Amino acid sequence: MSLIEVKNLSVKIGQKQVLKHINLSAEEGSVTAFVGPSGSGKTTLLRTLNLLQLPSEGSVKVGEITANAGDLHKKTIRDLRQNSAMVFQQFNLFKNMTVKDNVAKPLIFNGLANKKEAEETALNVLEQVGLSGVAEQYPVTLSGGQQQRVSIVRAVAVHPRVILLDEPTSALDPELVESVLRTIANLASKHVTMILVTHEMEFARQIADRAVFIEDGAILDQGPADDLLSGTRPGRISSFVNSLSHPTIRKEA
Template sequence: MGEKKDLIKAKNVVVKIHDKKIINNVDFNIKKGSITAVIGPSGSGKTTLLRTLNQLQTISEGTITIGDAKIDNANLSRQTINDFRAKSAMVFQNFNLFKNMTIIENVMAPMILGKNMKWEKAHEIAMGLLEKVGLEKFAEKYPISLSGGQQQRVSIVRAVASNPEVLLFDEPTSALDPEMVSEVLNIIASLADGKITMIIVTHEIEFAKKVSDEVLFLENGQILYQGKTQLLLSSDGPKRIQKFIEKVNYVS
């Protein structure tokens, strides 16, 4: 098999918020079908960088391409943004489910509203996905009746339902009780067996070691390291990353 092609290319990306550089002249490439963990200290710009890949945060300078879609600060038409957003789906920290919709309606929404899929087909796909994560019996219930871990599983399924090229995870376990973390991580790990490209902002270092191919380490809005997980997160990895891991493990 040949080497995987780059799906995402970021060049000279800068994000300014209130004239402060949150992301400072960042370059990175991510290969199609790869799993990338984004780690680093709090306030380093991890979530901001992730949000640029779904255009929830516009970039101030530079360019980002995902497949055949390209975004830059000089070309932010509604159509350009929509084309760019269609490439990815995001799983948020706090689930972001529609409270007035049933679970199955939540999962169906991106297929019907975003892809104009017929109700019957969307319902069939949604039920199949809910069955895969053991939530089919909750299909007609509302999010408030589910636990945090169950809601996050629905959030993940909803993102997968839109059939994106890239799945973006923003600290998907940070809002969960400790006993619910493993079930969500297991769902994400099962997705890693597929062909979808994933970028995961996480503080779960052992999880990052288990599922990711590459690591981006951010600090002060810059990527200090990008490389293979087995190298960067090993005991022989960069001292700065080792120090970070020690602190994370101590806090947790």
């Protein structure tokens, strides 16, 4: 059974139809890449999976929780969101908290651990990605790449069923991108379920199991990432893939 199922999903914001009749699924332990031109609806679809954007039609299922458009209760929204964690383009770290507290506080707030347990978990996950040395620093002292890695670690620490990443490298200078991509690749190698909006085509082809190409609010095609993002298929998708640069990251064992 799929961990995530989206059926006949549409989103209308004001008078604009942003998403049109989306159908897709994602298996537990898999990585799915949402790709396509800017303004195509990729981020809106990602946000709808977490009900940060409410659907106008259709349904979203994450784990055992199903949210149906037109019948959305606060409990349903809360329960579905507990199955996922978002990583945004901007890092959204608490500026007045240390790195350790940025990771630990969500565990305490969500009742997943007491203060001591949360801090131990925070230090453990920071060490796993080579950030234990900055645990007592504040976000302002970190590079953009380090801040984004902290935001990813914060998402991982709460053990969500799926991590949703919205163009996690788009706000970074080019020289800082690789460390973030390597962190994501390491999670993929551990079969952490992720859905990733990205313009890093070669990276997505390497780490994703499936790719979903979205254009004008609709799915143009979806399938194995290695095939869909190879750049060798004739037509619109390959012309888009080949128009973008190809940063490469080797998946860690």
